Amino acid sequence: MGNASETFLFVSKISKDSDFLMGTIYIIFGVLSILGNGILLFVAYRKKSSLKPAEFFVVNLAISDLGMTISLFPLAIPSAFTHVWLFNKTVCTGYAFCGVLFGLCSLTNLTVLSSVCWLKVCCPNYGSKFSYCHACLLVAGVWCYSGVFAVGPLSGWGEYGAEPYGTACCIKWDAPSQNSAAMSYILCLFFFCYIVPCTIIFLSYTFILVTVRGSRQTVQQHMSPQNKITNAHTLIIKLSVAVCIGFLTAWSPYAIVAMWAAFGNPTNVPPIAFALAAIFAKSSTLYNPIVYLVFKPNFRRSLCRDVAQCRRTLCGCQHSSAQKGTCNQSLHKEECNATRLSNGLPENHGTCRHCPCPEAVTGTRESFTEYSPQQTCRILKGSKHCEVAVSQLSNEIQSDFL
Template sequence: MENTSETSAAFVSSISKEHDILMGAVYSVFCVLSLTGNGILLLVAYHKRSTLKPAEYFIINLSISDLGMTLSLFPLAIPSSFSHRWLFGEVVCQLYAACGVLFGLCSLTNLTALSSVCCIKVCFPNYGNKFSSSHACLLVAAVWCYAFVFAAGPLAQWGHYSPEPYGTACCIDWHAPNHELSALSYILCLFIFCYALPCAVIFLSYTFILLTVRGSRQAVQQHVSPQSKTINAHALIIKLSVAVCFGFLGAWTPYAVVAMWAAFADALLVPPTAFALAALFAKSSTIYNPMVYLLFKPNFRQCLCRDASTIRHRISGGVHLGRMSVVHMQTTAF
């Protein structure tokens, strides 16, 4: 009974009801934007699937993981925020936390793979030109396996999942390292291999790309080669990838800082509001990818406009046929 009452108390919100309602409202906006943006991006990618470049497979995979996070987290977090407590019990709490870790790590690992591929294509073109769609698919599968190992760890008693300190969501138990060695080892591995190392790879990859592009700019300006269009296409993908990567890292870094503060310092000193705000920023990561690619990538934008025009013509054609049939019925009746 004591454990049940402690668990029940952990599921009660520790921030004000007004803040919970505000979080629920913001989560609702994020949910709609993520479903709309990622859904449209996947639809556009499906329509142009025959012309997709290998690097764009990672953009599609990022949208899939963002949709997974949106569909598994927001429908539970939104009503819990409005109700001022977690509504779905211990078992669902564990699954919620596992999904959050799985899709979050998949997105970060996916962006790490994307930055590495872009670096190889630009800095080592002899190898990069051999990178094919089948290689991209294998790397995407490896990304999911890598994320799954760390997401399954707490379910196998390597680390723990528990209610968030603010009470209306669940994630990794950041307090456990203060009193349990296995939890400490899990969080150390998580920090090194799922945050510090990916961030280092991303920063180094784009630094090498910047240095390579600067070094070859004069040569490109003096000699316009037949491959200039391909180079420009790669340059655009790299610019957009940088925007998505840094948007994602900007969203998740506050949560990483607060989590490490709780794990390696006195967890009681971390205010629940800090966790709540950090979680809010982290969940905003689901909307950056479609915004960047649908707004700034010309062929995605053109495909979207073409699809919208087709749908509009079909709707207007359907309305026109409907009117004609009504007129025909009225004429026949008379």
């Protein structure tokens, strides 16, 4: 491990019980993260031909979270259980580089995703023009943006080193007291990778909630009370709140502790504070897939269809031909239920299935893409198809956003 001073840096500075608890938590996080992100990527692969441009960011988020899990947890877990960093300084630098790269990629990805959602919901004129090419360019931009800050310490702008609690590595937060380059790096990191993303995410989802609230009021005015279409709006609100809470919960503790060490007296920061903050930050690897699997009907429906298909196959292998009919009928019913939107309405395939005159509303999305539900209702005011138009537009918002 090198000289005595270097060895001291790589020895745990928290109790063995705390290290054992941290290692156990990391094992749980690692298993859940691999399962959650693996399922998310599997669903995305199965529906790759129907992925929307905005969903590219959900896939990219799963890739970055999975990358963090695979590159960090196998090193952090044994080090925590043995109460000492088990690897040399080169591995420590690689660990820190991967942590910064994948962590910032997840942060930036959430920020870009919130901006795209704002564009599609609040500015449909421009949001409708968002294409696969735009999504690919933004995904590449996310990795480049994260790479700049990850490569910085390797080129002398900032510095990587052991975490204050000793069994992991990251940016040396006490470096600003030693040189101005490290101070400028941490200032830029804090501003461009925490303050700016927080602001963009908060404002994006605030504007989305305001827009959804106005749309919901219009729906309530023009549609029958028993219609469940407003549940789509409720789902959007829940997703918005969940993403914001998840972002702040995962990254705020680490940002606060890091700034305390960088611009205060590092010796006054308890090592256990950094250890707890690191646990919160790594929890984002399992929180993000849970949020999108729970609140994103498109992904959830695809997963339900795959599960139903697997059960149909197993059922067909285990039952006789006479029993197959009953089994397939039951599973067909289950699969049909799985394709229903979370608001209780069947998934639309071109036209409304329950409209008395489906041909009258065919192409509603194409005709009114540039209008909000409020504007569409004003255009169709007095028409029996106003309810259908608002319903389809609400479903379209849900489909694009969720």
